[in-house]
Structures are given as structure tokens and as C-alpha cells.
Amino acid sequence: MLPIETTADGVVILSLTANPTKPRGGVVVLDAWLIGEIALTLDAVAAMTPTGVILRSASERVFVAGADLAEIDALDDAALHRYLQRGTDAFARLHRLSCPTVALVHRAALGGGLEVAMHCDGIIGVLPSATDKPWRIGLPESSLGICPGWGGTQMLPARIDPFEAIVRTATGRTDIVSEVPPRLFNGTAATTADALTLAHEWLRSHPRTRPLDHPPAISAANACAIDAALIRARGTLAPTASSDAVLDCVAVGAARGWADALAAERSHLVALRHTATAREKLAQFLKPAQ
Numbered sequence: 001m002l003p004i005e006t007t008a009d010g011v012v013i014l015s016l017t018a019n020p021t022k023p024r025g026g027v028v029v030l031d032a033w034l035i036g037e038i039a040l041t042l043d044a045v046a047a048m049t050p051t052g053v054i055l056r057s058a059s060e061r062v063f064v065a066g067a068d069l070a071e072i073d074a075l076d077d078a079a080l081h082r083y084l085q086r087g088t089d090a091f092a093r094l095h096r097l098s099c100p101t102v103a104l105v106h107r108a109a110l111g112g113g114l115e116v117a118m119h120c121d122g123i124i125g126v127l128p129s130a131t132d133k134p135w136r137i138g139l140p141e142s143s144l145g146i147c148p149g150w151g152g153t154q155m156l157p158a159r160i161d162p163f164e165a166i167v168r169t170a171t172g173r174t175d176i177v178s179e180v181p182p183r184l185f186n187g188t189a190a191t192t193a194d195a196l197t198l199a200h201e202w203l204r205s206h207p208r209t210r211p212l213d214h215p216p217a218i219s220a221a222n223a224c225a226i227d228a229a230l231i232r233a234r235g236t237l238a239p240t241a242s243s244d245a246v247l248d249c250v251a252v253g254a255a256r257g258w259a260d261a262l263a264a265e266r267s268h269l270v271a272l273r274h275t276a277t278a279r280e281k282l283a284q285f286l287k288p289a290q
Contacts, residue, residue: 002041003058010051011203013196014041015058016116028059030112031068032083035090038116042093052203053097054196055120056104062135063105064113069144070286077270084149084266087112091119091150095212102199105185106192108135110174115139115148118155119215122186122202126195127178134176137184141269142242143172144285145278149269153249154217154261160184162222162229166250167236170243218253218261226254241275 003015018026019033028034045053057063075083094101094116103117106126114137117123128134139152147153148169157165160181167173168181175181186202189195218226230250237243245268253261272278 001044002037004041004045006048006050007200009200010049011054011200012045012048012050012052013054013056014045015056016064017058025061026059027061028057028064028113029068030064030066030087030116031071032086035087039086039090039093042090042097046093046097050097050099052099052200053094053101053120054104054199054203055094055101055117056196057106059107062107062113063103063109064116065108066111066113066140067149069282073273073282073286080270080273081266084269087150088262088266091116092214094119095121095215098209098211100203100206100208102186102202104192104195104199105137106195109137111139111141111148111152112150115150115152115155118159119151121206121208121216122199123159123184124195124199124202125177125180125185125188126192127188127190129190134178136174137177137180138172138174139169140172140174142170142240142246144281145242145275146272146282147242147245147249147265147268149265151215151217151258151262151265153246153265154253154258155215156184157218157226157229157250158216158222162226163232166229166233166246170233170237170246172242214258217258218250219257223254226250230254241277242272245269245272 005013016028018028101120102122103120187198189198249264252264
């Protein structure tokens with residue numbers, strides 16, 4: 001199991017750690033090992049009936065750097081569908097808890113890293129100091145010729161301006177933490193210690209005592225705004241296979257809901273990685289450092 005600690009008021013703090021067999025210098029990456037550990041640990045946390053959950057990273061270098069693309073790229077199509085579904089099932093344990101959840105993002109959160117944070121009810125960000133190199137946050141998958149596979153197309157438009165979310169996701173644009181779009185964070189702090197205090201305060205002010213069908217995402221409540229943003233995005237974006245896939249997933253979410261949209265993401269991701277664009281960009285991304 002992943003490390004957990006329980007505070008006097010019943011809040012569980014869960015720390016994401018690097019795969020011990022692939023330490024990667026302490027960088028936390030969403031691989032099969034971590035997905036399995038998240039599921040196992042959240043099952044144990046649910047049995048503890050916590051008053052709230054804080055999801056943080058044990059890494060000093062990143063929150064979560066993203067998915068393990070080398071591991072993903074080594075799978076055949078059927079195995080990749082199963083892999084993505086296991087991630088979806090693991091992260092769903094967050095919104096199925098009968099208590100509020102908040103992610104504490106203190107460093108880079110990219111791709112699957114941002115997706116797992118957005119599965120929480122709230123996100124608290126740590127801003128860099130004057131001497132820190134700014135870290136990046138966003139969904140860069142489209143810049144690699146693929147698309148998000150764990151709900152990113154659905155959750156980002158519910159947290160920030162829908163048009164900006166769609167364009168960012170469809171182009172793979174990321175932002176430095178000090179320039180993230182309004183409302184992505186539910187609060188910010190100058191230090192990790194201050195962010196932890198703020199996370200506790202946020203949990204107390206946002207009580208929840210029942211499980212949810214999905215995290216903050218495209219739903220009937222915001223479908224009209226999403227449809228308007230889609231029309232605008234279609235008139236703005238240059239068509240590519242990955243941007244078209246993102247637009248389709250957003251449209252599916254607005255029309256048919258969370259589960260169908262995640263199925264669309266998985267199907268598009270599996271198909272996109274075989275395109276010439278994705279093969280070229282993934283090969284470059286996965287090329288060993290010289």
C-alpha cells in the first residue's frame with residue numbers, strides 16, 4: 001500500500017510514491033504499479049470511513065509527471081484498453097468515497113498526473129518561490145499525437161473556462177504554475193506546509209457524506225456552455241487527428257455523459273497511437289537521453 005497517515009480529526013493523507021522497481025530519481029509516474037497501489041490503498045482508506053482525504057505526492061521533484069508512455073506503448077490494443085480501464089477504476093475510488101477529497105499539487109502535474117488530481121473534489125496549488133524554476137501543469141497528450149485517456153477531456157472544461165479547456169487539451173498546451181487558468185486551483189499557498197493547512201481548511205468547508213457518480217466534469221448542468229464552447233473551438237482549431245478526437249470526446253460527454261466519454265477517450269487513444277504523427281512524436285519522446 002501507499003503511505004497514509006490519519007490526523008486527529010479523521011482526515012487521511014495519502015502520498016503517491018515512485019515505483020520502487022523503477023525509482024526514476026524519485027519522480028512519480030503513473031504506471032501499472034502505481035495504479036494498482038492507488039486502488040489497493042483507496043480501498044483500505046474507504047474502510048476507515050475518513051472525514052476527508054488529501055492526495056499528495058511524496059516526490060520533491062513532481063506531483064506526478066504523467067503516465068508511463070513507454071509502458072503504454074509496449075501494450076497491444078486489447079491490453080491497452082484494459083490498462084486504461086484499470087486506471088479509470090482506480091481513480092474512481094476517489095469520487096466514490098463518502099467524504100470530500102482534495103489534491104495538493106506542489107510540483108509538475110502533467111497528463112495523467114493532472115487527471116488524477118482532477119478526480120478530487122478540489123485542488124490546492126503551491127506557487128513557486130522567486131528562486132524556483134516554475135513547473136508546468138496541463139494535458140500535453142495532443143502534442144504527442146494522442147489524447148487523454150483518464151477523463152481529462154471531461155474534467156478540465158468543468159474546472160476552467162470551457163473554451164480555454166478544450167483548446168488547451170486539443171493542442172496539448174501546458175502552463176507554468178503561476179499562469180494556470182482561473183479556477184483550476186481552489187486555493188494556492190506559498191509553501192507545502194501552508195498548502196496542507198489550506199487543504200484541511202478546504203475539506204472542512206466542503207463537506208460531503210455520499211459517493212458521487214463522477215468527479216467535477218461535463219454534465220447536464222454545464223452541457224449548454226460546453227456545446228457553445230465546442231462550436232467556437234471547431235471554428236478556431238486547425239484540424240488534426242488528436243484535436244478532432246478531443247472535440248469528439250467533449251461532444252460525447254455533453255450528449256451522453258461521463259462513462260461514454262471515457263470509453264470514447266480510450267478508443268481514440270488506442271487508435272491514435274498508431275498514426276504516423278503519434279509514432280514519430282512518441283519515438284522522439286521515448287528516445288533515450290544521449
